[in-house]
Amino acid sequence: MIAARRALLILACAGLLACASADSGQRAAERNTYLRYVTFEVPVNERVLLRWQTRQMPLRVHLPRPPAGMFEDDDAVWESVRDGVTDWTDVVGPGLPHFRFVDAPGDADIPVVWADEPDGDWYVAHCAYDINVMTRRFGVSRILVTARWQDGSLADVNDVYDVMLHEMGHALGLTGHSPHSEDVMFAGVQADREPGLSARDRATLRALYRRPIGSRVAGARSSR
Ligand SMILES: [Zn+2]
Numbered sequence: 001m002i003a004a005r006r007a008l009l010i011l012a013c014a015g016l017l018a019c020a021s022a023d024s025g026q027r028a029a030e031r032n033t034y035l036r037y038v039t040f041e042v043p044v045n046e047r048v049l050l051r052w053q054t055r056q057m058p059l060r061v062h063l064p065r066p067p068a069g070m071f072e073d074d075d076a077v078w079e080s081v082r083d084g085v086t087d088w089t090d091v092v093g094p095g096l097p098h099f100r101f102v103d104a105p106g107d108a109d110i111p112v113v114w115a116d117e118p119d120g121d122w123y124v125a126h127c128a129y130d131i132n133v134m135t136r137r138f139g140v141s142r143i144l145v146t147a148r149w150q151d152g153s154l155a156d157v158n159d160v161y162d163v164m165l166h167e168m169g170h171a172l173g174l175t176g177h178s179p180h181s182e183d184v185m186f187a188g189v190q191a192d193r194e195p196g197l198s199a200r201d202r203a204t205l206r207a208l209y210r211r212p213i214g215s216r217v218a219g220a221r222s223s224r
Contacts, residue, residue, distance in 0.1 A: 026210065033204040034178040034185065037223035039216075042133040047220035049211050050131060050138040051173030052109070058098035061085055062108035066147075070114060071154065077147050080157040081112065081125075084164025088172060091202050092209040097172055110171050111142045123150045124163040124189075127170040136214045140171045159189055165197065173208055176223035187223070 039047035052059060063082055071077045088097055105111040118126065124147060130139040147160045155163070162184060169185045177187035183198045211217075 026207075029203070029210070030207045032200055033207045034176075034180065034183065034200065034223075035204055035207045035211075036217045036220045037176040037178060038174040038185070038204065038208065039220040040131065040133065040175050041222065047217065047222075048133075049173070049208055049215045049217060050133075050136060050175070050213060051208055052097070052138055053213065054096055054209065056109065057095055058100040059109045060102045060107055061099050061110045061112065062102050062105045063112045064105075064114070066114050070116075071147065073157075076157045077160060080161040081145055081147075081164045084161050084166075085110075085112075085168055087165060087196065088168055088205070091197065092206050096209060097205075110140045110168075113142045113144050115144045115146050118146055118150075119144065124148065124155050124160060125167045127167040129170075129175075138173060138213070143167050143171060158195060162189060162193075162195060169201065169205070172205060174204060178204070179223065 035049075038049070040050045041047055063078070063085065065078055066074050068074075085099055089099060091097065102108050105113075120126065125143060125145045127143045128141045130141040131137065143164075145160075145164070147155050149155055165184050174185055176185075178185040178200065180186060180198075180200060181188075181190050182193060183201050184193075184196070185201055185204070186193075
């Protein structure tokens with residue numbers, strides 16, 4: 001999702017979430033990240049990190065071919081979406097994260113769904129979460145892809161790739177946005193940005209997966 005609302009299925013709860021403070025080594029590793037911008041808000045006035053468990057790897061992704069006639073060059077659009085998924089592979093370390101494409105949407109941790117039109121105020125693609133903060137369960141209900149801008153025009157395949165990379169960052173647990181325009185998790189498409197993940201995008205995902213699920217982050221804030 002770029003600058004749009006996302007469907008957070010969060011159950012109200014007053015349960016306590018683990019509080020793990022970072023040691024000095026962790027703090028050094030987190031210095032050049034935007035970790036404090038990618039926390040989930042939980043009741044009451046708390047922001048915590050949520051993500052997949054490492055034992056859930058490889059994450060199962062369902063990425064069907066676009067419906068016939070949706071795009072002039074189906075293969076190019078499909079490949080740009082696929083690359084947006086797989087280019088996060090091994091960013092944290094060997095096999096983390098890791099993806100396996102499955103044939104049935106019901107078997108997927110991350111179902112990708114082609115849509116003719118957005119179902120909200122987003123464009124190109126959008127990640128919808130399925131989360132339970134009480135149990136700290138992290139999940140993705142789907143990533144919707146239109147590959148089109150708000151005016152209905154087809155996005156360039158490089159932009160589809162970058163937006164899909166951004167949505168996959170959300171799907172891996174980076175719920176907020178980087179304040180730095182060089183990062184793929186910045187809240188808007190930057191025409192002059194180097195394509196792909198920045199060093200800070202990689203460092204932030206590493207920091208997220210090195211912290212326990214449910215960790216609080218010093219200075220955490222919303223970035224929306
Ligand atoms: Zn976003």
